[in-house]
Amino acid sequence: MNKKLLAAPIAMAAALGLALTGCSTDGGTAAGGDGGLQIDVPDVPMMEKLGANEKELNIVAWSGFVEPAWADKFTADTGCVVNRKVAATSDEMVQLMRTGEYDLVSASGDASLRLIVDGNVQPLNTELIPNFGDDIVEGMKGQLYDTLNGNVYGIPIGRGANILEYNSEVVTETPDSWSVVWEKDSPYAGKIAAYDSPIYIADAAIYLMEHQPDLGITNPYALDQEQLKAATELLKQQNAMVSEYWSPATNVTSFTGGNSVVGTSWEVLRKATQDEKFKSVLPKEGATGWSDAWMLATDSKSPNCAYAWMDYTSAPDVNGAIAMNFGMGPANGAFCELSDEAKAHCDYFNATDEEYYKQVWFWTTPIDQCLDGRTDVKCTNYQDWTNAWATVKG
Template sequence: MRLTRTSRAVAALGALLLASACGSSGTAGSSPGGSEFTPPKLSAQKTLGKSEGQVNLIAWAGYAEDGSNDPKVDWVTDFEKQTGCQVNTKTAGTSDEMVNLMKTGQYDAVSASGDASLRLIASGDVAPVNTKLVPNYKDVFAGLKNQQWNSVKSVAYGIPHGRGANLLMYNTKKVSPAPDSWSAVFDKASAHKGKVTAYDSPIYLADAALYLMKSKPSLGIKDPYALDQKQFDAAVALLKAQNSNVGEYWSDYLKEVSAFKSGDSVVGTSWQVILNTAQAEKVPVKGVLPKEGATGWSDTWMLSAKAKHPNCAYKWMNWIISPKANAQVAEYFGEAPANAKACDLTADKNHCATYHAADEAYWKNVHFWTTPIAQCIDGRTDTKCVPYAKWVQAWTEIKG
């Protein structure tokens, strides 16, 4: 089961200033590997050397399980036996925490999401990776390779781990007709006043922007993470209007399951694993990727530019996307695996179909999280966009 993925990162001012040189977004419809900025000059490792005996990781909860939480959930012990690399894991709760920890130089690799990866690249905290030193990379889904959240000008800065979409979930007995649009939680939210739920994070402004991109084309939004002041104000206004209908903002998936189970929530943003968990507990819910598309997340294992154990880090990156390990972590965490061969090894043979692992058409409608910066990442050069620090301020105002 996916554990928690808490609010995504209040970006540190220094990191944002460094990232302001970035010019890309990992969103649907964008060209791959197109980050048009020049990161610090760092070279990828050319060959693998002798294992250093250990590797220090920063990871989301559930990404580096060693059996200590559950004896049946362990894909670390075999790695340690086969490579001689002892795994030391620091579990992080937010992307901001990951960024700050990587700056210490004490860690070798991190499982960064798209709202952290470009910051790490721009600040020189992570180095390019040599995918030839990761044999299992060849089996990674094409839709995850050379993308704007894990590469710059076709230079890879990480190894894809998995991905997921933010869905619209609803109680089938309380919400009728079945919704196919985010209007159910925005313009039509008053129909379920007090029982609408929303993700508790400043990055949720992108969900509002995505809806406005389709419902109010006159605003000219092309990328939900690239909002000029007028577009940003419209998204904030929409969320302030939504607030009066929201019963609860969530970041812990178990709490959302409980809210749908009790009836306190009947419609709102969700994850596939939440939908699966709720349905397993006989809650009458369904989920849909709305016609406007959705936001989402894609995680990447990135190598520290100051890694003290780079050889073990490379071995870890190859291991965690190996078919068996990637199947285990994807199923436990609740996501689509990165390795296509992992789909044959999941305990639930329908796992990859449920999570749309091989359905690239599905992912074309998902706009993956990325950190908003002052330089408009949709290509505009005649205006400035609202940076994430102001998203954070606005989110506090929205919630009251």
């Protein structure tokens, strides 16, 4: 492992503008599979065998996922020249993949389901990806955001939770609930940080699942009109208390500059504050989170290079390099045993702690079909959430 990668998460986090991933529907639990749910998707064929590598590979990726430190070796080994396009948001990734100019994307859950349902990506033959094996952490296999109707559409890269960060010099008692950011009597009103994205509606839904059970929410990404209305009202209530709606580029300065003292964050961003007074906790209600996966374009011009890349980056050392560079738990748990440095990284990001991630609802795209299995109502989709978010922000 290149020790220079240790410093990279801070720089990478400051450069990102992400809207990251996932969800599940395993009887209402956070970290689970599709629960037998069938979703209508286009019938796209899967590759049965590999052929000769093409000359180049065009990838849409988050900043920090495709770097010369590992891409150059891949090119030397395979002859596939890697061309990287950095995307700032999941919406941008979806738009780029729909142009037909890219082979692979490092999709997050709020992008991946859209790509699958619209037929933009193809199911993957995992037998052609040897490193997609026993060492991939169980909680990143078979998730609804990249595995549908028995078909795998995404090869896991890494994951993280959206934790509650707080300034312990101001928030002197460790909070155990998200109530400090949602309830209008919060003593920290005016100093609360919130994530700037429609997918943040799911955070409100998780809080309502616990505190307003009569709403009947069992999956924060499966909201009917009334449930979405309730979440939107809670967000509007919070809006009056928010100091800043953050992107990864502004989260750190919001806390270190004193503009915010409590709010949603990522472990890598909390770590980037480089001050022991900033602490974090996963509250009792659970949390949203994100998980990224490589996905192959339906009309890829370089599918053999793409399969080679997915296998190469799933190996423990390369997957770990990506995870350390970005700041997340790696998908390949074997990385955690490679060195003391790797173990420390995995411990910090709870990489192999499935009990921890059972409390996390990974971001995924809300669609008309209810992801909680209901068939008697139509659920709200991502456009509905985008419209609702506009009313929250004013």
